[in-house]
Amino acid sequence: MSRSRTRYDGVVIAAPVTVPYVRYSEKDAHWFLARALGALLKTSGLKKEQIDGLGVSSFTLFPDTAVGLTQHLGFSPRWLDHLPFGGASGVIALRRAARAVQNGDADVVACVAGDTNHVDSFRQNLANFSRFARDAVYPLGSGGPNASFALLTAHYMQRFGAKAEDFGKLCVAQRDNALRNPLALFKKPLTLDEYLNAREISDPLKLFDCVMPCAGADGFLVLPEDHARQLDLPYARILGTIERHNAFPDDPIQDRGGWMLDRDDLYAQAALGPKDMDFFEAYDDYPVINALQMEGLDLCGYGEAPDFIRSNTFTIDGTLPFNTSGGQLSVGQAGAAGGFLGLVQALRQVTKQAGKTQIPDVKHGLVSGFGMINYDRGLCTGAAILGRA
Amino acid sequence: MTDTLKRPQKRNPVLPLRLPTLPPGARSRAAIQMSAAVAEGRFELQKCHDCGQLQYPPRDACTTCLSIKLEWTPVDGRGELISDTLLHHSNELYYRQRVPLRLGLVRLQENITVLAHLHGDCPQATAPVRVRAHLDKSGQAVLIALPATDTPNMADDRILREMTSDPKFRKVLVTDAKSATGQALCKALSDAGADMIWAGIAEPWKQTPGFDAITKLPNVTVVPLELTDNRSVQDLAASIGAKVDILINNAEFHRNTGIADRPGTETARAEMEINYLGLMRLAQSFGPAMRARAADGSVPSTAWVNILSIYALSSLPSQGTFAASKAAALSLSQTLRAEMRQAGIRVVNVFPGPIDDEWTQLVPPPKLAPAALAKAVVKALQDGVEDIYPGDIAQDLFNKWRQNAKALEREMWDQ
Numbered sequence: 027m028s029r030s031r032t033r034y035d036g037v038v039i040a041a042p043v044t045v046p047y048v049r050y051s052e053k054d055a056h057w058f059l060a061r062a063l064g065a066l067l068k069t070s071g072l073k074k075e076q077i078d079g080l081g082v083s084s085f086t087l088f089p090d091t092a093v094g095l096t097q098h099l100g101f102s103p104r105w106l107d108h109l110p111f112g113g114a115s116g117v118i119a120l121r122r123a124a125r126a127v128q129n130g131d132a133d134v135v136a137c138v139a140g141d142t143n144h145v146d147s148f149r150q151n152l153a154n155f156s157r158f159a160r161d162a163v164y165p166l167g168s169g170g171p172n173a174s175f176a177l178l179t180a181h182y183m184q185r186f187g188a189k190a191e192d193f194g195k196l197c198v199a200q201r202d203n204a205l206r207n208p209l210a211l212f213k214k215p216l217t218l219d220e221y222l223n224a225r226e227i228s229d230p231l232k233l234f235d236c237v238m239p240c241a242g243a244d245g246f247l248v249l250p251e252d253h254a255r256q257l258d259l260p261y262a263r264i265l266g267t268i269e270r271h272n273a274f275p276d277d278p279i280q281d282r283g284g285w286m287l288d289r290d291d292l293y294a295q296a297a298l299g300p301k302d303m304d305f306f307e308a309y310d311d312y313p314v315i316n317a318l319q320m321e322g323l324d325l326c327g328y329g330e331a332p333d334f335i336r337s338n339t340f341t342i343d344g345t346l347p348f349n350t351s352g353g354q355l356s357v358g359q360a361g362a363a364g365g366f367l368g369l370v371q372a373l374r375q376v377t378k379q380a381g382k383t384q385i386p387d388v389k390h391g392l393v394s395g396f397g398m399i400n401y402d403r404g405l406c407t408g409a410a411i412l413g414r415a
Numbered sequence: 416m417t418d419t420l421k422r423p424q425k426r427n428p429v430l431p432l433r434l435p436t437l438p439p440g441a442r443s444r445a446a447i448q449m450s451a452a453v454a455e456g457r458f459e460l461q462k463c464h465d466c467g468q469l470q471y472p473p474r475d476a477c478t479t480c481l482s483i484k485l486e487w488t489p490v491d492g493r494g495e496l497i498s499d500t501l502l503h504h505s506n507e508l509y510y511r512q513r514v515p516l517r518l519g520l521v522r523l524q525e526n527i528t529v530l531a532h533l534h535g536d537c538p539q540a541t542a543p544v545r546v547r548a549h550l551d552k553s554g555q556a557v558l559i560a561l562p563a564t565d566t567p568n569m570a571d572d573r574i575l576r577e578m579t580s581d582p583k584f585r586k587v588l589v590t591d592a593k594s595a596t597g598q599a600l601c602k603a604l605s606d607a608g609a610d611m612i613w614a615g616i617a618e619p620w621k622q623t624p625g626f627d628a629i630t631k632l633p634n635v636t637v638v639p640l641e642l643t644d645n646r647s648v649q650d651l652a653a654s655i656g657a658k659v660d661i662l663i664n665n666a667e668f669h670r671n672t673g674i675a676d677r678p679g680t681e682t683a684r685a686e687m688e689i690n691y692l693g694l695m696r697l698a699q700s701f702g703p704a705m706r707a708r709a710a711d712g713s714v715p716s717t718a719w720v721n722i723l724s725i726y727a728l729s730s731l732p733s734q735g736t737f738a739a740s741k742a743a744a745l746s747l748s749q750t751l752r753a754e755m756r757q758a759g760i761r762v763v764n765v766f767p768g769p770i771d772d773e774w775t776q777l778v779p780p781p782k783l784a785p786a787a788l789a790k791a792v793v794k795a796l797q798d799g800v801e802d803i804y805p806g807d808i809a810q811d812l813f814n815k816w817r818q819n820a821k822a823l824e825r826e827m828w829d830q
Binding site: 166 | 438439440441442443445446471472473478497498499500501502503504505506507509510513514515516518519520522526528529530531532540541551553555557558
């Protein structure tokens with residue numbers, strides 16, 4: 027039995043920043059991360075020297091890690107974290123930074139995630155994504171996650187009776203939300219017909235089931251509450267967080283994720299339940315993973331996401347606003363920044379900085395992350411609950 | 416059901432030649448060990464010596480108990496296809512030319528989930544299948560799931576054929592086709608559906624029993640080929656080199672001598688001239704054109720076979736100069752393999768024990784019949800393996816060599 031988690035009292039998250047996404051860039055990851063850090067300084071009014079903690083997530087920073095970035099950008103942090111968790115990196119960056127600040131290991135931690143997208147960098151990243159991928163996935167032609175998620179989607183549909191229309195409904199709702207977000211790369215409405223009749227990618231996945239790789243960066247600050255107040259920064263409370271890796275290794279194929287092991291802790295830490303969540307920002311590189319997160323975080327039962335999808339609208343003005351920025355499927359996936367997108371949007375919602383995507387009367391928001399198809403399944407899961415200050 | 420492979424049409428010379436590309440070939444050291452087993456025709460997965468856990472993909476330690484004592488153990492490959500997809504898009508050039516292609520997750524009966532290519536005759540998930548390991552064009556192991564029971568024409572499957580070198584509809588050059596093994600190879604290739612067999616002969620005036628019947632086979636054409644003569648090899652390459660899909664180098668010069676029992680170097684030189692330099696001449700003349708045609712049409716150039724000898728691994732002192740020439744040829748074939756791999760052409764090395772022919776009259780049985788050798792070569796091409804050790808003696812010596820090469824050296828002293 028694990029010991030229960032203590033709270034993050036006195037520590038807050040603030041200053042959501044986004045370096046606008048672009049489909050391709052000739053710049054390097056360092057350029058995007060520098061801009062994200064610059065935006066954090068500008069937003070907060072902090073001086074560079076006042077940032078004494080850094081959390082960095084990036085796939086294309088190679089051959090550098092967070093270490094190289096400190097010299098590249100001239101930071102001398104006393105706390106440094108490199109976060110190779112892909113889609114779970116946002117939540118994990120937050121929870122680690124929060125403990126560091128809470129315990130005095132750092133005063134202000136800047137968390138940034140970003141990647142570039144050169145015309146050929148996506149292919150090269152895939153080829154060397156992990157040892158198992160290089161040995162046992164990439165050689166079979168499944169260049170990247172498309173085929174992996176196609177297999178998970180086909181299985182989920184067969185086992186739980188999900189229909190293409192169910193996944194389509196989520197994609198269409200997210201596009202609807204994205205039309206209010208000036209930072210989204212997709213600007214045109216998407217109809218269910220267009221979704222269903224799109225180009226085949228890897229049966230049963232079609233074009234609009236798959237995220238579009240792009241370049242960009244996101245970031246936020248973690249700092250003591252009184253410091254945020256001094257800086258006059260709108261902030262959100264960190265009510266609960268969880269992470270888990272390689273859960274359920276004996277499942278023949280992935281149709282549930284690590285959230286199921288930890289969600290009770292998450293809600294207990296926040297003293298809230300799934301019904302208290304005013305919105306949900308999930309990791310959506312492919313819609314089947316949305317279903318796994320809804321079930322994993324107890325918004326509905328195991329295998330019941332198809333019904334849950336049929337009984338909600340997911341739009342900003344509807345029931346259970348979902349991926350209110352448009353999510354990666356409509357904003358774009360800027361590499362590791364895809365793991366920050368939901369958290370940064372949740373922070374905007376809870377601090378009322380979400381512009382046209384703003385939901386009225388927000389008290390609590392749920393954020394989830396999922397990352398790293400190492401071989402046949404995603405290994406990293408995480409979730410956080412943010413609360414209005 | 417797989418469509419029967421049709422005899423390819425004559426190539427339209429106006430159309431651009433499709434250039435060879437390779438599937439991704441980078442592997443970890445552990446995965447390369449799996450490829451090595453597959454190259455020798457074995458499908459093996461890692462098993463923990465301490466706790467018995469079987470695992471895939473290959474690891475450096477046991478995923479259950481962290482033991483580093485891992486052993487490669489043969490697996491049956493039976494399992495259930497639990498999910499499948501038809502991939503329409505890939506970022507790799509090789510696969511862009513080959514989509515759509517089926518992939519699936521198979522739960523092996525040992526409770527391991529593996530990602531595999533799917534043979535076209537596999538039903539949709541969920542269904543029982545058999546997983547096999549094959550070398551792909553890059554020369555590394557990949558998994559492919561076959562239907563639970565054999566189906567008609569299953570060898571003609573498009574993806575399976577990428578991993579094999581079936582002689583069916585292929586044009587094959589056999590060197591020294593007059594010899595007992597050469598004749599047997601021509602016959603076996605003809606039986607296996609080869610489109611054309613060029614029977615290379617060095618001494619047209621020499622009457623060899625049985626060869627007349629071989630020349631009467633409908634798909635056999637006799638061509639002059641003297642491996643000791645650069646000009647002869649180049650002339651034949653100029654004439655047919657752009658059509659050869661499979662080259663089987665069967666020529667050998669074989670005498671029974673060591674160092675002390677025959678003065679001078681003439682015999683050794685003659686053995687090297689054919690067994691080593693003959694291979695070199697062939698490779699320089701025929702290799703480039705074969706590499707260029709490795710992705711051409713439905714039956715591209717595909718394989719190069721060297722008939723070596725089990726004594727290439729460990730010398731038989733009583734035939735020491737012969738063994739040395741075969742060892743030299745083995746070493747050269749490894750270079751050839753590395754070079755031909757760049758185009759996805761498989762180099763198959765055959766390591767027979769003593770063959771039942773005129774040069775092994777005094778060698779006691781069991782000896783390998785030429786027809787058995789030829790059958791093993793055709794099977795190696797059909798199965799897509801890289802090294803074979805046909806016959807009881809070859810198997811015995813190969814096993815001893817794998818266990819302890821130094822001990823085998825001593826065992827060979829008095830043979």
